């Protein structure tokens with residue numbers, strides 16, 4: 376047969392659309408052509424495939440005109456993932472393997488010049504897409520990628536270390552099976568039990584107000600800004616938020632792992648552990664929200680179902696902070712390119728920390744050296760719309776040495792997490808989602824505001840000149856406080872505490 380079709384998949388955001396690798400061998404001037412919107416890395420597949428076939432002792436059809444088409448042609452394709460399907464297409468079209476036996480399989484893998492198979496990024500996204508499409512195909516993947524893909528329930532995965540292993544697997548039944556290793560089925564890996572590797576809240580002494588805010592944020596999924604002088608323990612608190620969040624469901628763990636796999640950062644020991652991403656403030660907007668060509672996920676997507684910690688918030692480039700506005704509302708980020716739009720999930724919980732002024736001591740016992748102008752300019756780096764999207768702001772005061780040394784160890788993360796999980800469960804029972812995710816009408820129907828509490832909130836919103844968003848966000852925080860207190864309705868005391876968390880930055884009253 377001189378025409379052969381092999382199935383594979385491209386990556387488009389977290390999606391993995393099907394790609395058919397069509398290989399045609401014809402008589403004519405010897406040539407090896409690759410068409411179908413392939414980028415440079417894919418075009419280099421020609422050289423890798425040629426060398427891999429020859430070094431593996433297989434025949435490369437030198438005297439043929441080889442045309443490889445990656446269909447659909449308008450789908451951008453990147454990376455070395457098509458090396459294996461192209462090589463198999465050539466082998467099948469030249470009769471060295473049984474083309475009919477390739478049906479029902481999908482392939483991805485980069486070839487080394489000796490024919491070894493190297494892992495490809497996004498194997499989990501491929502397995503998830505296959506699972507979602509209800510296709511029954513078996514995946515043939517290199518080591519590393521195969522174990523990732525096998526995490527998807529019901530995935531049928533074969534692991535191949537070398538091109539020859541795949542060739543042995545698909546040789547015509549009549550041929551004498553050559554000796555050596557073939558493809559090995561990968562049994563669905565049992566991921567290690569999610570052990571909490573997060574630092575414990577017991578290490579944080581004192582700071583009762585900030586600990587309480589952290590607990591509310593964890594229970595309801597609210598975004599939190601910690602403000603305080605240097606060394607007050609803001610980073611310590613932020614690093615402990617992920618350890619207070621409820622355990623991940625299987626679908627959350629799969630989504631989070633799939634994004635990490637797209638960025639080539641997945642490791643089995645991170646399975647089902649809520650990620651904390653803490654990009655440095657010198658990070659660009661692209662590093663933070665994703666982008667590039669082909670588009671890759673940024674830190675906000677790598678923090679999907681976990682925590683995004685932005686320390687020294689005002690030091691981040693304005694463009695990077697403004698780019699957070701859309702995902703903070705929608706939980707997704709769309710990266711538009713001329714050819715295609717890629718969408719990545721980004722349902723992260725934001726925790727940010729900042730000093731109140733450049734010297735850091737405004738409002739604390741030590742004298743602040745900053746003029747009002749300098750303070751205003753520093754705090755002005757955070758735009759109103761961004762601050763409006765932060766649900767809770769809490770001050771973390773400096774601790775006196777005596778207080779720090781004498782304070783007993785704080786409550787453990789496990790104890791606080793149990794309360795957060797119970798409150799989250801109440802919200803899920805009531806409305807099927809965390810309080811932070813409530814929108815529009817849902818807020819009115821699920822918050823169950825007592826009449827006096829409604830009056831209190833109206834007054835506070837009017838006096839403090841809040842936007843509609845700020846009022847709604849305060850209501851959602853009040854709902855979480857009521858959930859933590861196991862109260863069916865939201866009372867004045869819950870609203871009053873929530874109002875406390877929506878105050879202006881210090882020094883700008």
Ligand SMILES: Nc1ncnc2c1ncn2[C@@H]1O[C@H](COP(=O)(O)OP(=O)(O)OP(=O)(O)O)[C@@H](O)[C@H]1O
Nearest residue numbers: 578579580581582604605606607608609610611612
């Ligand atoms: N409440 C606390 N309990 C125990 N240790 C603390 C506490 N606060 C601060 N520390 C100690 O101080 C160190 C610095 O804390 P951390 O880095 O969290 O401060 P920070 O507020 O983030 O400072 P910066 O604004 O400079 O980033 C910690 O590593 C810890 O040793």
